[in-house]
Amino acid sequence: MILRPDLDDYKVIGYYIGKLIVGIGLLMSIPLVMALAYGEMKPAVDFVFSMSLTLFAGYLLTLICYTKKDLATMHAMSVASISWVAAMFVSAVPLFLSGHYLSYLDACFEAMSGYATTGLTLVTNLDHMANSHNFWRHLMMFVGGQGIVVIALTFLIKGTAGAFRMYVGEAREEKILPNVIATARFIWLVSIVYLIIGSVALSISGLIGGLKAPKAIFDAVCLFIAAFDTGGFTPQSQNILFYHNIYLEAITVSVMLLGAMNFALHYAVWTGNKRELYKNIEILTLFITMAATLSIVSSGLVVRGVYTNAVSFVSKAFYQLISGHTGTGYCTLYSRQFVNEWGQLGMLGLTLAMAIGGSVCSTTGAIKVLRIGIIYKALRQDVKKLIIPDTAVLVQKVHNIKDIILDDKHVRSAAIILISYISLYLVGTIAGMLCGNSLSEASFESVSAAANVGLSCGITSPSMPALLKIVYMFQMWAGRLEFIAIFALGGMILATLKGKK
Amino acid sequence: MRDKIKTKILAKSVLKGVLGIGAEILLTLVFISVGVVVCLLWWSIIK
Numbered sequence: 001m002i003l004r005p006d007l008d009d010y011k012v013i014g015y016y017i018g019k020l021i022v023g024i025g026l027l028m029s030i031p032l033v034m035a036l037a038y039g040e041m042k043p044a045v046d047f048v049f050s051m052s053l054t055l056f057a058g059y060l061l062t063l064i065c066y067t068k069k070d071l072a073t074m075h076a077m078s079v080a081s082i083s084w085v086a087a088m089f090v091s092a093v094p095l096f097l098s099g100h101y102l103s104y105l106d107a108c109f110e111a112m113s114g115y116a117t118t119g120l121t122l123v124t125n126l127d128h129m130a131n132s133h134n135f136w137r138h139l140m141m142f143v144g145g146q147g148i149v150v151i152a153l154t155f156l157i158k159g160t161a162g163a164f165r166m167y168v169g170e171a172r173e174e175k176i177l178p179n180v181i182a183t184a185r186f187i188w189l190v191s192i193v194y195l196i197i198g199s200v201a202l203s204i205s206g207l208i209g210g211l212k213a214p215k216a217i218f219d220a221v222c223l224f225i226a227a228f229d230t231g232g233f234t235p236q237s238q239n240i241l242f243y244h245n246i247y248l249e250a251i252t253v254s255v256m257l258l259g260a261m262n263f264a265l266h267y268a269v270w271t272g273n274k275r276e277l278y279k280n281i282e283i284l285t286l287f288i289t290m291a292a293t294l295s296i297v298s299s300g301l302v303v304r305g306v307y308t309n310a311v312s313f314v315s316k317a318f319y320q321l322i323s324g325h326t327g328t329g330y331c332t333l334y335s336r337q338f339v340n341e342w343g344q345l346g347m348l349g350l351t352l353a354m355a356i357g358g359s360v361c362s363t364t365g366a367i368k369v370l371r372i373g374i375i376y377k378a379l380r381q382d383v384k385k386l387i388i389p390d391t392a393v394l395v396q397k398v399h400n401i402k403d404i405i406l407d408d409k410h411v412r413s414a415a416i417i418l419i420s421y422i423s424l425y426l427v428g429t430i431a432g433m434l435c436g437n438s439l440s441e442a443s444f445e446s447v448s449a450a451a452n453v454g455l456s457c458g459i460t461s462p463s464m465p466a467l468l469k470i471v472y473m474f475q476m477w478a479g480r481l482e483f484i485a486i487f488a489l490g491g492m493i494l495a496t497l498k499g500k501k
Numbered sequence: 502m503r504d505k506i507k508t509k510i511l512a513k514s515v516l517k518g519v520l521g522i523g524a525e526i527l528l529t530l531v532f533i534s535v536g537v538v539v540c541l542l543w544w545s546i547i548k
Binding site for chain 1: 514517518520521522524525526528529530532533535536537539540541542543544547548
């Protein structure tokens with residue numbers, strides 16, 4: 001029997017969502033200060049208005065729903081899923097006011113793309129956008145990559161059991177340290193340390209490439225944020241192609257790979273366990289899937305004779321592949337070159353890489369290499385069982401920070417997520433085909449949205465049908481949260497409609 | 502005495518962190534090298 005949620009259940013959800021909205025409002029103070037520093041008065045007014053509106057909505061919700069009750073699993077999951085949608089609606093306000101979006105829906109698409117660290121964009125005239133508005137796009141990506149709940153855990157919410165449930169709802173299964181707040185703070189430490197190192201390296205490469213110092217520093221910070229959080233927004237409309245800078249490309253590849261690593265792996269390595277780097281199942285699987293998908297892409301490109309010299313072939317094929325595999329979406333090509341030059345095989349290899357993604361408990365989306373590794377090991381175990389005597393006991397281990405004995409629970413969990421992602425990829429592909437695109441183009445764009453990548457073959461544009469925009473927004477949201485929180489929200493809605501009192 | 506021990510522990514942790522960052526950056530360079538080798542392999546096989 002399903003029980004209908006009572007008023008207290010809704011109040012506890014509303015209270016925590018209110019707190020998260022307040023957090024988003026406070027976050028707007030950063031681009032506001034930036035607008036004032038750059039002397040951008042109109043954007044400053046946009047941020048004052050948006051911040052006031054967001055803080056008012058957040059505080060009102062916490063006042064109306066005030067409660068001391070802790071979060072149960074269903075509440076926490078519902079908060080995790082709804083807060084991302086609420087964050088999208090409020091964060092789209094300053095974007096819409098910037099005048100660089102044709103509609104509020106387009107601004108919402110951009111905000112969801114930012115928070116979900118996707119990188120698909122509907123912005124118009126990006127090269128003339130104010131620095132503060134442009135930085136807000138990247139800041140959303142940073143917050144989304146870290147996790148909206150992680151931010152709240154660090155600054156706003158006390159570490160209760162409910163807080164941990166909310167953290168799990170945001171597709172972060174692993175508690176790196178015994179305390180969830182300490183885990184959230186460690187995630188910040190890794191990001192801030194790499195932010196400093198990466199921004200300095202990218203600034204230097206920008207200066208070498210001929211950028212002036214202020215522009216080199218601004219772009220370096222924005223590029224680092226979007227690369228480490230595997231987002232893919234850039235401050236320029238031509239993406240990474242704008243820079244024509246081999247050093248910058250090499251540094252962004254390293255940052256994308258670092259962003260695709262598990263935060264638990266960072267913790268292990270930073271505390272002296274360097275052997276984890278070559279024993280870890282995620283790193284080994286990433287090596288194999290990268291080599292396999294790169295082989296498909298390379299063979300497709302060489303057969304078509306797209307590139308006449310080896311250097312440009314390696315740099316283009318490898319860069320796009322790493323960008324797709326890590327779920328970043330940085331690009332050194334124009335969108336339509338995928339269709340016109342890369343052809344079906346090249347696009348297939350890249351689509352597969354995007355569909356797989358990076359590590360769990362990182363900033364990437366998609367199925368993730370750990371699940372691919374687990375399913376492969378389970379398959380190998382089943383094949384071995386057919387060969388060995390019936391009485392023999394076969395134990396299959398997986399090494400991810402510690403040795404784990406593979407059992408049906410792990411395989412079932414990995415298979416559920418795998419099937420859910422494939423279904424999500426299919427939904428977007430069908431929607432894309434309904435809007436008149438070919439199978440290869442529709443699947444490429446759909447996987448890019450659902451796996452939170454951001455590479456585009458040209459379908460995503462302000463002129464695409466509103467239905468497709470909404471489908472891609474749903475895919476980005478569901479893909480980022482990895483379904484469980486969304487299934488729980490669906491269960492909550494079902495209980496409200498059909499539950500017994 | 503206690504301060505000295507604390508400083509020593511902190512210095513050790515910082516050193517471990519720095520070496521860890523170095524190891525991770527080295528790993529990304531290994532990824533890049535493997536990627537380049539795979540690309541060149543296909544280039545030489547099919548071309």
